[in-house]
Amino acid sequence: MAEVLVLVDHVDGSVRKPTLELLTLARRIGDPVAVHLGPGADEAASVLAEYGATRVLVADAPEFADYLVVPKVDAVEAAVAAVSPAAVLVPSSSDGKEIAARLALRLESGLITDAVDLTAGDEGPVATQSVFAAGFTTRSRITRGTPVITVKPNSTSPEAAPAAGAVEQLEVAFGELATGTTVVSRTPRASTGRPELTEAAIVVSGGRGVNGAENFALIEALADSLGAAVGASRAAVDAGWYPHASQVGQTGKTVSPQLYVAAGISGAIQHRAGMQTSKTIVAVNKDSEAPIFELVDFGVVGDLFTVVPALTDEVKNRKG
Template sequence: MADVLVFVDHVDGAVRKPTLELLTLARRVGEPVAVVLGSGAAGAVGVLAGHGAVRVLTAEASEFAEFSVVPKVDALEAACGVVSPVAVLVPSSAEGKEVAARLAVRLGSGVITDAVDVEVGESGPVAVQSVFAASFTARSRVSRGVPVITVKPNSAPVEEAPAAGVVEELSVVFSAGASGTRVVSRTARESSGRPELTEAAIVVSGGRGVNGAENFAVIEALADSLGAAVGASRAAVDAGWYPHASQVGQTGKSVSPQLYIASGISGAIQHRAGMQTSKTIVAVNKDAEAPIFDLVDYGVVGDLFQVVPQLTEEIEARKG
């Protein structure tokens, strides 16, 4: 079988869930070869092998932490030279999309972003995308070169599949541009105890209808009862009711959970662009004509301050 490169997203060797999902997709079209860069790369090998990586290419140069993006592109380009993959899969984060785009330029090939599946095609891997507010499914392929595909989190199950996981040290020659942008400081994100927004299986979001920062406690209570992440619409963020890091939408984060609950969100296209690929969408809004109801699987026309607390109570009762 042909090899498929998988760019590993990890923190000091702790592999993040979207990468394990990529390994599941990679096995559908070939044999996964994982590329792990930076501090703690060796610590990721066991998990990667346990989820299907037949080979693990590692590089622990300091450049990956000291400089932004380009050293990782240099490494992936080197990995492509070693492996000659049929495709390169990258997590669809902000950094992942930049890495993918730069790599595609280097390889003289094409990039497909925000895929939700990868299939075997007659002329190579085919990327599946959910488009136009999830109204249509598009299948695309790169017509020249090695396809570089970014995949949204929660697009595939995490499946254990023990493989050899043969470790190989990747030799990387850094380009002149690798040191162009230096990372001068880092600030650790405060932990809320909730899942990361882009990786969460359930997201509960609040919008303009929440009517104040103090009222987001209602949204948080429902999220906590479900073990969910908390999101917010642009209107809520712009009003200062919730942090920008939690914004879902075209100018915020793109999410694709199994369940998305929108409370007090009208459903403007800017917001829909960030959550339209969610598997099941539920909306609570007192305006029966709100555009969000055109998108949902289940809709409740009502006051969120009555509906949401009742839902939270019912969930807690059933958990008990």
């Protein structure tokens, strides 16, 4: 059976959930072969094997952390040469998309980014994408070379399917471009203790109506009562009330949770682009004309400063 390369997204060997989703999708096309770059391969290998990696190609070198993107392109290119895969799947992170793009060019192969689903087709994998602010769903395939496809988080549920996960060393020779951009320093993002925004089953977001950084405590309290991630509209981020890393929308994160709670968000196209593929949407807004109400499964026209705390209390009561 053909093999499918999956580039592992991890933090020091702790494998992030989207990688497990990619392994699950890869099995529809062939046998997943994971590519683990950087430290922590031993820790990662057992998880990767559990989710179906038949082999785990590993390489560690200071270049992966010290220089931007290109060393990883060199490594995945080496993995492609070693494996001759039927496709290469890469997580749709900022790094992932740039790695995939450069790899596709080197392989003279087609590129599809931000797939939300993947199936096997007669002429190679077929990728589903959500485009034009989720106004359209397209299905596309690569017509030349080795398909290189980046896949968004939450595209499928990770399913365990234990495989051998044999660890093999990958030989990587770095090219002259690899050391072009130096990572002078790296400051890890402080953990909020909440689920990752793009991976969360429930997202609670606040917008202009929250009216101040200090009031985001209300949004956070509701999120914590539901075990949710916290998001923010561009208006709230631009106003400096919440960090850009939490922005949901066209220029921020695209989320597709089981439940999206929009508080004080009008629902401009910019925001809708980032959340309208959510399974269930509910909203609280004092303006009954707000476009967000066109999207919701359940909406409350009212003041979020009374409705949100009441909701939080009721959630806590019901959860006991």
